[in-house]
Amino acid sequence: MRVSAIAVTFNPFTSPATLKLTQTQSSFPSPAIASLKLTTHENQELSWNHLTHSNSDKLAKNWMEYQGINNWEGLLDPLDDVLRSEILRYGQFVEAAYHAFDFDASSPTFGSCKFTKNSLLTRCYIRQTGYKPTKNLRATCGIQLPGWVDRGPSWVSTRSSWIGYVAVCQDKDEIARLGRRDVTIAFRGTATCLEWLENLRATLTDVGGRGGGAMVESGFLSLYTSRNATCPSSQQMVREEIGRVLEIYGDEPLSLTITGHSLGAALAILAAYDINTSFNNAPPVTVIYFGGPRVGNQSFRCQLEQNGTKILRIVNSDDLITKVPGFVIDNKDPTINASGLPSWVQRRVEDAQLVYADVGQELRLSSRQCPHLSKEGVASCHELDTYLELVNGFVSSNCPFRATAGRVLS
Numbered sequence: 001m002r003v004s005a006i007a008v009t010f011n012p013f014t015s016p017a018t019l020k021l022t023q024t025q026s027s028f029p030s031p032a033i034a035s036l037k038l039t040t041h042e043n044q045e046l047s048w049n050h051l052t053h054s055n056s057d058k059l060a061k062n063w064m065e066y067q068g069i070n071n072w073e074g075l076l077d078p079l080d081d082v083l084r085s086e087i088l089r090y091g092q093f094v095e096a097a098y099h100a101f102d103f104d105a106s107s108p109t110f111g112s113c114k115f116t117k118n119s120l121l122t123r124c125y126i127r128q129t130g131y132k133p134t135k136n137l138r139a140t141c142g143i144q145l146p147g148w149v150d151r152g153p154s155w156v157s158t159r160s161s162w163i164g165y166v167a168v169c170q171d172k173d174e175i176a177r178l179g180r181r182d183v184t185i186a187f188r189g190t191a192t193c194l195e196w197l198e199n200l201r202a203t204l205t206d207v208g209g210r211g212g213g214a215m216v217e218s219g220f221l222s223l224y225t226s227r228n229a230t231c232p233s234s235q236q237m238v239r240e241e242i243g244r245v246l247e248i249y250g251d252e253p254l255s256l257t258i259t260g261h262s263l264g265a266a267l268a269i270l271a272a273y274d275i276n277t278s279f280n281n282a283p284p285v286t287v288i289y290f291g292g293p294r295v296g297n298q299s300f301r302c303q304l305e306q307n308g309t310k311i312l313r314i315v316n317s318d319d320l321i322t323k324v325p326g327f328v329i330d331n332k333d334p335t336i337n338a339s340g341l342p343s344w345v346q347r348r349v350e351d352a353q354l355v356y357a358d359v360g361q362e363l364r365l366s367s368r369q370c371p372h373l374s375k376e377g378v379a380s381c382h383e384l385d386t387y388l389e390l391v392n393g394f395v396s397s398n399c400p401f402r403a404t405a406g407r408v409l410s
Contacts, residue, residue: 058082060179067255067286068310071361078396079363087314087363090184090259090288091388093131096124097164097188097264098384111161111192120165130174131167131184135241139163139234139267141194142226143201156193160231163187163223164264166241168249180253183245183283185238185271187264189384198223199263202325204297204353207273213299215353217325220266220295224274238271239278246281254283261384262321265292269311269359273300276307287311287360290387291319294326294356301357311360316390318367318381326354365390369400 059066059082065075066086075083100123102114115123117133140160164187175181190196201219227233242256256275260268272287285308292313304311315322367373367381370390380386393401 059086060177063179063255064284067257067284068312068361069284071310072312076361076363078399079391079394084391084394087288087312087391088388090186090257091261091290091384091391092126093167093184093186094188094259094261094264094290094384095388096121096126097186098261099124100165101162101188101191103191111158113162113165117165121167129167130169130171131182132170133165133167134245135166135237136162137164137166137185137187137234137237138231139195139223140226140228140231141192141198142222143194143197145194158192159194159228161192161195163234163267164260166238166245168245178255180255181249183242183249183254183256185256185258185268187258187260187267187271189260189262189264195223195263202354204326204356207270207296207300207303212303214296214303216270216296216300217266217294217356220263220270223263224267224270234267234271235274238274242275242279242282246279246283250281250283256283256285258285258287259289260292261290261387262292262382265289266295268292269295269304272309272311273304273307276309277303285309288314290314290384291316291321291382293321293324294328294358296357296359297355298357301359304359313358313360313362314387314391315362315364316367316381316387317364318378320378321382326356328356328358363391363394365394366400371401 062082065072066083072083074080100113100115100120102109102112104110113120113136117136120133121127121129121131138160164185167184167186169175169178169182169184190199198219201217201222203218204215205218205221207214207216207221223234225233225235227236246254258268258272260266268287268289269292272285275282276285287309289312365387367376367386367390370393372389373380373386376386390401395402
């Protein structure tokens with residue numbers, strides 16, 4: 001048996017970050033911000049404008065197709081240019097979630113958002129989006145730890161951290177370009193010590209709600225549902241904000257797009273499930289995520305499909321994080337297929353609650369087929385910046401990377 005097939009205890013949901021940051025930016029070796037190859041303000045604006053000015057009429061007329069109503073049939077191979085622009089656009093919302101996070105463990109504001117809601121996107125060099133952040137989201141660790149941990153340094157003791165935000169499109173021109181009012185929820189990846197500990201809790205647990213045997217990774221669910229005396233759970237924050245948005249805008253064309261990278265991808269899946277099981281009048285819910293780990297079992301996947309959640313899973317074949325945690329019961333790769341193992345091993349895997357299932361429609365890319373990235377290390381395969389560059393250059397399975405593609409944000 002290949003030990004690497006299980007991958008149940010090593011769950012590095014973000015790749016090394018501070019290697020690209022100066023020492024003054026963070027004294028804690030957080031892996032979460034690996035994607036941030038920060039560029040100039042002018043370059044960021046040009047990048048955003050390029051994404052939003054391409055094929056606007058086509059997007060407005062067919063926005064439900066680009067939100068996945070037909071599971072992106074005919075749009076992924078070859079990759080449709082409008083869909084490419086939309087994926088990159090949502091990727092920049094995730095970039096903002098990384099950029100706004102305070103990684104400086106020596107700072108009294110470690111783990112918080114560095115900017116106000118009104119300035120968040122502009123301070124992250126994303127201007128003229130037409131979106132306004134309306135809610136900050138926090139995630140709380142639910143692991144019971146010894147009391148001495150709370151007396152330790154902030155990078156160890158911080159239990160609740162800013163994890164992302166909700167933004168509502170409020171510009172009339174952008175609403176017209178999109179064909180509807182869009183609400184975006186963006187989640188960053190792992191950033192704190194306790195978030196890493198939650199990531200390692202790879203066994204499955206009951207997700208609650210409609211039941212039906214749906215189970216998800218224990219640590220992810222803990223980060224989404226845990227709260228403490230001073231901070232409500234991410235689940236409560238998401239529900240309250242979506243309820244408020246539906247009350248205000250529920251009578252007009254509306255979409256909800258949830259996006260994230262790494263750990264943020266897992267939280268995006270949980271938030272989508274939660275919204276569709278909590279609101280009978282929910283708008284179309286679409287998840288577009290990058291480099292996400294597995295989240296739940298086959299029953300959980302069935303529940304997502306039954307409640308109409310549309311998921312676009314963007315995967316780098318060379319990214320190890322997309323292959324963990326646990327086993328997949330229906331994967332074509334026999335080295336990680338529980339059904340291909342000896343029966344006694346399969347029983348042990350099932351008893352240990354380690355049988356997972358991939359979700360959604362997949363857009364599969366490869367760093368090895370990109371001339372800019374083929375010689376990069378394993379860690380870089382998981383970076384959000386790598387994913388955005390791969391999306392920018394991908395043409396089709398017959399032409400994996402266009403030679404004229406440049407770097408997206410660098």
